[in-house]
Amino acid sequence: MNRRTIPTEGRPAESIVAEARDYGQHDADFRGGRTWSLVYWAGDDHHHLVEEVHDLYLAHNALNPIAFQGLKRMETEVVQMCAELFHGPASTVGTMTSGGTESLLLAVKSYRDRARSKWPWILRPNLVAPKTIHPAFAKACHLFGVKLRTVAVDEHGHVDPRAIRKAIDRNTIAVAASAPQYVTGVVDPIPEIAPLSPPRPPDFELASPQIPHSNPRAGLVQQAL
Secondary structure (H helix, E strand, O other): OOOOOOOOOOOOHHHHHHHHHHHOOOOOOOOOOOOOOOOOOOOHHHHHHHHHHHHHOOOOOOOOOOOOHHHHHHHHHHHHHHHHHOOOOOOOOOOOOOOHHHHHHHHHHHHHHHHHHHOOOOOOOEEEEEOOOOOHHHHHHHHHOOEEEEEOOOOOOOOOHHHHHHHOOOOEEEEEEEOOOOOOOOOOOHHHHOOOOOOOOOEEEEEOOOHHHHOOOHHHHHHHO
C-alpha cells in the first residue's frame, strides 16, 4: 500500500465531496439501528437540525470562552441541565468533553487529585468497580497512577454489593458502577453500592448514566447519588 502524500495541487470541491462519500460506503448501517452504543439515530429531521446548528459554530473555538461566549453559554446550560437531572445542588459545576472516554479520564484524575489533597498519605490509590465497568476506567487508572480493583460478576452480569464492600480498603479513593453497563446493558445495584463506606468514605462514580433518559429506575439512581 502506497503512503498518501499531501497533494501538490488543489482539486475541484465536488470531487473531494464525492471521494468523502465513497469512504463511507462500507460503514455500519446506523440509520437502520445497527450501531448500539455508537450512533443513536433519531431520524433525518433531527439530524438536519443538529447539522444546521453545528454549522453555525463550526469555525468557533471553545478554547477561549471570552472570545466565543455563545459556546460557553451552551456548555453552561448543558451542565446545568445534567445537574438538574441528577438532583445536583446549586453549587454543581462541570465541563463538556469530547466524549465518554475523556469524561472518565477527567473523573479519575479529579478523584486522584482530591485524594492527594485530602489524604496525602495514600501513596497507592485504588478505584473499586465491577469487572463490567467501562474500559475507559482502565485507561484512566493506567494514565493517572490509580490501581483499578475489579470485582467479579455472576453469569448474568450482576455484581454482589458485598463483594464491592470487601474490595474497598484504606487506599480506595472512589467506587464506580454503571447504569447501565457498556457491554451487557445490565444495571448495577446503585442504591446498594452508593452507601458503602470504608474506613474513610470514598467518592462514588456513576459510569454510563443513561437511565434518567429512558428508564423508570432513574429515581433510584438519583436517590442513591
